Amino acid sequence: MKNSTSESSAGPSTLARVSAVSAHLSQNNTKADNSILGLGNPVQSMAAERAAASFPVRELTYFLDGGEEATLVRERLMSEIERDPLFQNIDAYDLNKEQLRERTMKKITRLVHYVVAEPEEVTYQRLSLIGVVDMGLLTRTGVHYGLFFGAIRGSATPKQFSYWISQGAAELKGIIGCFCMTELGHGSNVAGLETTATFDEGSDEFIINTPHVAATKWWIGGAAHTATHTVCFARLIVHGKDYGVKSFVVPLRDPTNYELKPGISIGDIGRKMGRDGIDNGWVQFTNVRIPRQFMLMRHCQVDRHGKVTQPPLEQLTYGALIGGRVSMTADSAQMSKRFVTIAIRYAAVRRQFTAKKGQVETKLLDYALHQRRLLPLLAQTFAIQFSADEILKMHRSLLKNIDSIDPSDKKSMGALIEELKEVFATSAGLKAFSTWACADTIDQTRQACGGHGYSAYNAFGPAYADWVVQCTWEGDNSILALSAGRALIQRYLQVKKGRTAPVSTGYLNKAAELAKATAGSRKIDSPEVLVEAWNAVASAVVCKAGASFEALTKKGKTADEAFEETSQQRFLAARIHTRASMVRMFYDRIATAKPELKEVLYDLAALYALWSIENDSGLFLQAGYFTSAQIDEAKDLTEVYLGKVRKQAIPLTDSFNFSDFFINSAIGRKDGNVYENYFELVKRQNPSKPQAPYYESIIKPFVERKDEPEIEVAELEEDED
Amino acid sequence: MKNSTSESSAGPSTLARVSAVSAHLSQNNTKADNSILGLGNPVQSMAAERAAASFPVRELTYFLDGGEEATLVRERLMSEIERDPLFQNIDAYDLNKEQLRERTMKKITRLVHYVVAEPEEVTYQRLSLIGVVDMGLLTRTGVHYGLFFGAIRGSATPKQFSYWISQGAAELKGIIGCFCMTELGHGSNVAGLETTATFDEGSDEFIINTPHVAATKWWIGGAAHTATHTVCFARLIVHGKDYGVKSFVVPLRDPTNYELKPGISIGDIGRKMGRDGIDNGWVQFTNVRIPRQFMLMRHCQVDRHGKVTQPPLEQLTYGALIGGRVSMTADSAQMSKRFVTIAIRYAAVRRQFTAKKGQVETKLLDYALHQRRLLPLLAQTFAIQFSADEILKMHRSLLKNIDSIDPSDKKSMGALIEELKEVFATSAGLKAFSTWACADTIDQTRQACGGHGYSAYNAFGPAYADWVVQCTWEGDNSILALSAGRALIQRYLQVKKGRTAPVSTGYLNKAAELAKATAGSRKIDSPEVLVEAWNAVASAVVCKAGASFEALTKKGKTADEAFEETSQQRFLAARIHTRASMVRMFYDRIATAKPELKEVLYDLAALYALWSIENDSGLFLQAGYFTSAQIDEAKDLTEVYLGKVRKQAIPLTDSFNFSDFFINSAIGRKDGNVYENYFELVKRQNPSKPQAPYYESIIKPFVERKDEPEIEVAELEEDED
Missing domain, CATH: 1.10.540 (Butyryl-Coa Dehydrogenase, subunit A; domain 1)
Structure with a gap:
């Protein structure tokens, strides 16, 4: 293979050309020259975007x-x-x-x-x-x-609580706890758990037992490596009677050497889709004995003789349990902020295609479709944040009221139960639709970064894998949505009976009026029309689901059957109701903003509401709120607001105020210097050699293998004669 | 802590109870008893589902x-x-x-x-x-x-091809190749690549060079560990003139020791979202010289003196390049088959909640919402398979015609270019929307398996991470969709000028008629109505996009500007057109089925078409094809077909004919014995110990740490007086 230079045979003109080429090459070898090569200067592009802020970031x-x-x-x-x-x-x-x-x-x-x-x-x-x-x-x-x-804290008596504190539970000294609720065969259906806690009056103990493989405690975070104790959910069996699922503290390991306690089997659950930093394990209990006093008895008590006292209002014990659900809406906002920031920053400096040869190429963020891919997610991030703040406030007020309630005050108790239901249903819907929205945001923003979205160093893949379990745990999103839908049907029935719905479902109080409402000749991007439009459609789907439910029960179906048969409608009702609530809360929050922030926030709110209308245009047409021409107008207006928000996209993501440490994405760093940041990180993390670690064992023998000798099989044939 | 049995103090009745408890416990320790505990017998449940097949699987x-x-x-x-x-x-x-x-x-x-x-x-x-x-x-x-x-094969001259074969390229002997197209700064925009191949007439060589960091070849599969050679895409520069991007074979490593060739820098790209089995790398060329003959010259030639001959019809060279895109629709079908199988099998044995206490719990697959989550994806899998078969046929015919074309036969050449455009646009739309549909299927089926969907051993997480790059490479889906939309607008303009559209856009030939069409009083789940409905809506969105484009050009916009401003509409047109084509191809294919298969296939097709209508109901209302009442009826009918398909769900997934090896999911195995399969696999893969590997170094010192001595800071104070 001839591959050597042959300068000797080249005439002067050739030499001149070669040297011109070399000059060209070395000239292009500097960073600053990116700009003449179509990609522009990303750091300058970013600075210019930032300088265009129209509001105080x-x-x-x-x-x-x-x-x-x-x-x-x-x-x-x-x-x-x-x-x-x-x-x-x-x-x-x-x-x-x-x-x-x-x-x-x-x-x-x-x-x-x-x-x-x-x-x-x-x-x-x-x-x-x-x-x-x-x-x-x-x-x-x-x-x-x-x-x-x-x-x-929530389920122990004061004495029990002091005991576990004295053992080190608050400081992780001598005790590290885990939480044995979910079983292999039962997750969402907590009431169906099969682990048993059988009272043995003779020894004054409970016997904790796993009856069969499918009752193995599963997914138990901390069990595989870390936990010394667990709170175990098990069926309380006393004198042969099943009192349902209660909670028990069970020691798992000796804290001095981490050997398993007798009767405890623990294994490692192994690799998961994500969150591999958690040592999830499985736990089986084989007739493990614990003192009776290790049952958490704040709400339900078992005395020395096996007398069981059930709580008067078990519902109230759930108030604390929805804390996880409530915080997931806030988590969704935080995570969405991080990923819209990455993708918008990248889109503000990445360039692709040019109308005219030789010109600097166009920023991704200036393409209409790219704006449509990213900017509604930016607007949605604000919507999630504001609704997270609202549900957090509701939850805090609920906990305060639970703590201060006098159970003998019937009127206050009634109001408290109503408040509890309201927080339950609202948090269920928000948890479901905000964790889904966030998963979708991570996924869409990744795709918007093209191939580089697929590199682990740009954060999308690992974050998606870690995130999506939020859609499944602490109430599977689909089941939560159905439960929110059930609450909406119940609210509909109450309003029909003359009761007044609270703010969140206030539209039901004027359902008849909303059923006839139309945008008419009003501006369809005005706050009042957008809020009314969403209220009208929410009212329409909730009333339709409620009417279906009533029709079924009138035909003799039980409530359970009627709920099951309306599950598609319940799901839709929960989805649309939650979206309508988020639109309402967005505008409510803007009302509290300083004047200099209002314009950009109104633009975001309009984008969020209009984009959402587009995605469900059929419902708005069916409800008769918008005409077909207005739906087209809403689409056009979406583009108008995309254009407005685009101009403030970088300042808006800057307002999220995450440092590069929290962004942790090479192409999402604040300076916009994407190519150098990314290349440096990849090199730092992969100091590679030309040969693979398995070069000698696999590649070399393979690539150098010889043809197998051809076997002349005919020669092996015996002569036939 | 008192935790010992105290039998001595227990009376006879207590002993009797303890022994009854023990008997109860040991009884429950057998597998067969699952059934009395609410979970039923999963193996029997699966067998019963299978036995209910109404068609020859x-x-x-x-x-x-x-x-x-x-x-x-x-x-x-x-x-x-x-x-x-x-x-x-x-x-x-x-x-x-x-x-x-x-x-x-x-x-x-x-x-x-x-x-x-x-x-x-x-x-x-x-x-x-x-x-x-x-x-x-x-x-x-x-x-x-x-x-x-x-x-x-596609771009070398016959002599060049023979040469590379003789070097071992066909058998991976002495040569392992990679493909240096994408650069850090340019992916989708291949024409914008910046690597240069400058002809040096003196030495009769090309000089391959990477001008700056952003022109580093990036994502190069095989580069980090495996490849000895690459086909490099670089700008051909001859005598100072830029002829655009051509391809060149460049040796990267010495095949005898895998040392890098002079001027070659290669690094490892490192961790990705998925597909970590591929050693993607980056490659920089620093004035690397290759013989002129290493340029692949089938289409474009550079002679000894730097005379460049460009191909007359470069378009035809792309025919082979769309092979990857075409096969991705088939890949989407295969992967969807695998994941709907897993989730449907699990849903057929997993039970959750019961209407009456003590009864066996209800199968997930019997819940209306669960049917809605999974069964449309099953129907969609068939739709993708049939469209994959169709585009494969079209592509094979195209390749045959390209190979046999006589370039001097102008009429045949015209027809061939038309065929090429048709395959291009159709494959672009199918690739985009089928790879997205498959990604969504993996994600939705995972969620439908609840927490167990999150275990790596059930396949979803790793498969999703591996799969989704299909939506980005070989044409980013969004860009392909826009390109398909552009072709639809062009077709619309042609038809307006009197030309007849081919089958795929045949609806444009009767656009006026379809604009007035309605379902009327016909049965809306009949094949003719469903196909016509989709044609009517496809026609409406394509004509609307086309009319917008025309209006813009009439206002003086360039075609490029008008295409950019209609990008939302182009995207919508491509999406709806592709869905309409898939509905049409589904019914076309059923026509070729044996009679005993038709019923179940018609049910699937109706489910697919109706579910799709529901998701885009706004468009059907805007097109006036269905009334609002008919949209509601379509939703009700979707539930009817969900019920029908539910009964055949297991036989349908069995027809995909994947062994457990190819399913490779503990909860998706054919026998339905989910809990035992899963538990055994987790134990096999995670032989764990009570103590973590980092117990001595981290956990033990932490959990046993002592309080820090309280410092009496006051004692350190000097007396003030």
């Missing part, structure tokens, strides 16, 4: 965080995490399961230092921030504090 | 595969893969990146044995089957055979 940060003070606390927490060497995450995307688990445990040992010393609200914020970059760490910490310790 | 397999003979070939290939010890995949979900890469290379050494010995169509099928369980292996093999070797 810092003020918007305060508004999103709930005030300047909140932002300052948040920034302090971020720097405490970011500066700590144990929390470094530059190599996070290269850790395998084993490394992740070890790293996560190490981080927990540091995290506890803060958690023990600070008020709960600060811990809540700290963990929420950690969840933005390390969902596995958030969960593994949450297993002890949120689930194990939370269960003890 | 084996016949449907033949129909899907394209005949009995094709099924037998497929089964032979499956057993060749499944029985080979090198292809074992029971541990696939526990391999880390390094292990996956090594395992994948080892598999390639075996795969080549078959590939070199068999006809191309068989290899195509073999690789397609491999792709079902090992997408990384499919791609890493495809990088050499599909991309490198395919480029040489």
Whole structure:
């Protein structure tokens, strides 16, 4: 193969050309020259986007965080995490399961230092921030504090609580807890759990037992490596009677050497889709005996003789359990912020195609379709944030009322139960549709970054894998949506009977009026039309579902049957009701904003509401609220608002106020220097050699293999004659 | 802590109770007793589902595969893969990146044995089957055979082709190829690539060079570990003139020791979202010289003196390039089959909640919402399969016509270009919407399996991570959809000028008629109404997009500007057109089925078409094809067909004919014995110990840590007086 230069045979003109080529080449070898090659200068592009802010970015940060003070606390927490060497995450995307688990445990040992010393609200914020970059760490910490310790605090008697505190449960000293609820065969159906806790009056103990394989406790975070104790959900059996599922503290390991206690079998659940930093395990109990006093008896008591006292209002014990669900809406907002930031930053500097040869290519963010892919998700992120703030407020008020209730005050009790139902249904819908929206956001923003979205170093893949379990745990989204839909039908029936619906379903109080409402000749992008449009459609689908339910029960179906047969309608009702609520809460929140923030927020709200109308245009037509021409107009208006929001896209993502540490994505870094950032990170994480580790064992013998000798099979034939 | 039995203090009645409890416990410890505990017997449940088949399952397999003979070939290939010890995949979900890469290379050494010995169509099928369980292996093999070797075959002159064959390119002996197209800064915009190939007339060589970081070749499969050579896409520069992007064979490594050639820099791209079995790398060329003859010159030639001959019809050179796109629709069908099988099997045995206490719980598959979550995806899988078969046929015919064309026959050339455009546009739309549909199917089926969908051992997470790159590579789906939409507008303009549209857009020939068409009083679930409904809506959106385009050009916009401003409409047109085509192809294919298969296929087609109408109901209302009442009726009918398809769900998934090896999911195995299969696999893959590997180093010191001594800071204070 001839492949040598032959300068000797080249005449002067050739030499001149070669040297011109070389000059051209070395000239192009500098960074600054990107601009003449079509890609522009990404750092300059980013700076120009930032300079075009039409509103005070810092003020918007305060508004999103709930005030300047909140932002300052948040920034302090971020720097405490970011500066700590144990929390470094530059190599996070290269850790395998084993490394992740070890790293996560190490981080927990540091995290506890803060958690023990600070008020709960600060811990809540700290963990929420950690969840933005390390969902596995958030969960593994949450297993002890949120689930194990939370269960003890919520369900133990005061004496029991003091006992577990004295054992070290608050500080993870001598006790690390896990939470044995889910079984292999039962997840959503908690009432169907099959592990038993049988009272043995003779020894004054409970015998905890796993009756068969499908009752094995499954997915138990912390069980495989970490936990010394668990709160176990098991059927209380006393004197042969099944009292349903209650909770029991069961020691799993000897804290001094981590050997399993007798009767305890534990295994590792192994590899998951994501969150491999958590050591999920399975647990089987084989006639494990615990003192009777290890049953958590705040709500239900079993005395020395097996007398069982059930709580008067078990519903109220659930108030604390929805905390996880409530915080998931906030998690959805945080995670959406992170990923719209990455994709919008990339789209603001990535260029592709040019109308005229030789011109700088066009920014992705200037393409109409790219705007449509990303900017509604940006608007949705604000909508999720505002609804998260609202449900958090509702939940805090509920907990306060539960704590201060006088159970003998019947009127207050009635109001409290109503409030509980309201928070239950609202949080169910918000949890379902916001965690789904966030999953979709991570996925869509990844796709909007093209091939680079597929690199682990740009964060999308690992985050998606970690995130999506949010759509399944603490209430499967579909089941929560059905449950929210059930509450809407019940509310419909109540209103029909003359009761007044609360704010969240206020549209039902004027259902008849809304059924006749139309946009008419009003501006369809005005707040009042958009809010009314969503109320009208929510009212229409809820009333339709309610009417179907009534028709079925009138035909003799039981309520359960009628609910089952209206499940598609219940799901739709929950989906549309939740969207309508989010539109309403968006505008309600804008009303509280400083004047200089209102314009950009109104643009975002209109984009969110109009884009949502487009996606469900059939319902708006069926409800008769918009004409077909108005639906077309809504589509055109969506493009108008996309154009407005596009101009503020970078300032808006800046207002989310995440440092590069929390973004943790090479192409999403603030400076916009995507190609160099990304290339440097890839090189740092992959100091590679020309030969593979398996070069000698596999590649070399393969690529150098010889033809197998041809066998002359005919020669093996015996002569026939 | 008191936790011992105290039998001595227990009276006889207590002892009796304890023994009764023990008897109860040991009784429940047997498998057969699952049934009395609410979960039923999953194996029996599965067998009963299977026994309810209303059609000959084996016949449907033949129909899907394209005949009995094709099924037998497929089964032979499956057993060749499944029985080979090198292809074992029971541990696939526990391999880390390094292990996956090594395992994948080892598999390639075996795969080549078959590939070199068999006809191309068989290899195509073999690789397609491999792709079902090992997408990384499919791609890493495809990088050499599909991309490198395919480029040489398609773009080399006969002499060049013989040369590369003689060097071992067909058998991977001495040559393993990769494909350097994509750059860090340019992916979809191939014409904008910046790597240069500058002709040096003096030495009769090309100088390949990477001008700056963003022009680094990126994502190059096989580059990090495997490749000795590459086909490099670079701008041909001759005598200072830029002739655009052409392809060049460039040696990367010395095949005898895998040291890099001078001027070649290669690095490892590292961790990706999925497909970690492929050693993607980056490549930089620094004034690398190759003989002029290493440019692939079938279409464009550069002679000794730098005279460049460009091809007369460069379009025809693209015919081969769409092969990848075409096969991705088939891949989408295969992968959808696998995942609907897993989720439907699980739903047929998993039980949850019961109407009456003590009864066996209800199968997931009997819940209306669960049917709605899964069964439309089952119907869609058939739709994708049938459209994949159709586009494959179109593509084969195109390739045959390209090979046999006489370029001087102008009429045939015109027809051929038309055919090319047709295949281009159709394959673009099908690739985009079928790979998206498949991604959505993996995701939705995972969610339908609840928490167990999140375990790696049930296949969803790894498969999703591996799959989704299909939506980005070989034409980003959004860009392909826009391109399909552009072709639809062009077709609309042609028809307006009096030309007749081909079958795929045949609705445009009767657009005026369809604009007035309504379902009227006909049965809306009849094939003729459903096909007409989709044609009417496709026609409406395409005509609307076309009219917008015309209006813009009349206002003086350039075609490029008008296309950009109609991009939302183009996208919608492509989406609806593709869906309409899939409905049409579904019914066309049923016409060829044996009578005993027709009923179940018609049910599936109706489900697919009706469910699709529901999702786009706004368009059907805007087109005036259905009334609002008919949209409601369509929703009700969807439920009717869900009920019908539910009864045949297990036999339908059986017809896909995948063995447990290809399903590779613990909860998706054919016998339905989900809990035991799953538990055994988890135990096999995770032989765990009570203590974590980092117990001594992290957990023990942490859990046993002592309180820090309290510092009496006051004592450190100097006395003030």
